[in-house]
Amino acid sequence: MQAYVDFVMELDRLKGVTRKVKPIGLDRYENSAEHSWQIALLAASLAHLAEEKVDVSRVVAMLLVHDVGEIDTGDAIVFAEGGWEERKAAEYEAVKRIFGHLPEDRGAPFLALWREFEAGExxxxxxxxxxxxxxxxxxxxxxxGQSWRENGIAFERVVARIGPPINAGCPALWAYMLPQLEIAREQGWFGA
Incomplete structure (x- = not known):
């Protein structure tokens, strides 16, 4: 039992990983644990709109583990350019360490989900x-556009970074978002 308790206590550190965007109506930045929880629920609610049939329980589990490595590496804004290969190598070492708290037969499936998420295949x-x-x-x-303005993120960079993966996995979501992003551009919500 101690291995499981040690694992979940290590996961508690994800609550201390600060991201670059603020929760709605709050004057603080969200943390990576909040992000993982929120996208897990978003995925569960949108699964019927996925481009292909998906196993919701696997998707939710994948989203709950996808940022665990940030316990060691910290968060990088999704709109950052460059350095992703080094970052993902560091995250891989981190998730091996963190999932290594568990017995092999319990940690290995989490690591496999993390790797599947990263491969995106x-x-x-x-x-x-x-x-x-x-x-x-x-x-x-x-x-x-709070974090776009604070971090100088241009409209073109946002569309290039998020458009292809969103459209590949959930075209209905991208069809909704692109016009919203264009309105945001008209309103000056992007950085230079």
């Missing part, structure tokens, strides 16, 4: 990636 992973990429933009749309 299955229908479940494509849909999970779509939802993950959508949430920061949805929060920015609700917050008048």
């Amino acid at each position: 299955t229908a479940d992973a494509r849909f999970a990636n779509a939802v993950d990429r959508a949430m920061p933009a949805l929060l920015n749309l609700a917050n008048h």
Whole structure:
């Protein structure tokens, strides 16, 4: 039992990983645990709109583990350019360490889900990636572009970074978001 308690106590540290976008109506930045919880529920509610049939329980589990490595590496804004290969290598080492708290037969499935998410090759992973990429933009749309303006993120960078994965995993979500992003651009909610 101690291994499971140690694992979940290690996961508690995800609550201390600060992201770049603020929750609606709050004057603080969200943390990675909040992000994972929110996108898991978004995925569960949108699963019927996925490009291909998905296993909702696998998608939710994937989204709950996808940012666990940030306990060691911290968060990088999704709209950042460059350095992703090094970052993902560091995250892989982190998730191996964190899932290593568990007995092998319990940790290995979590690691496999993390790797599947990162590869983005299955229908479940494509849909999970779509939802993950959508949430920061949805929060920015609700917050008048707060993190885009604070971090100098241009409209073109947002569309290039999130458009392809959202459209690949959930075209209906991208069809909704693109016009919203264009309105936000007209309203000056993006950085230079």
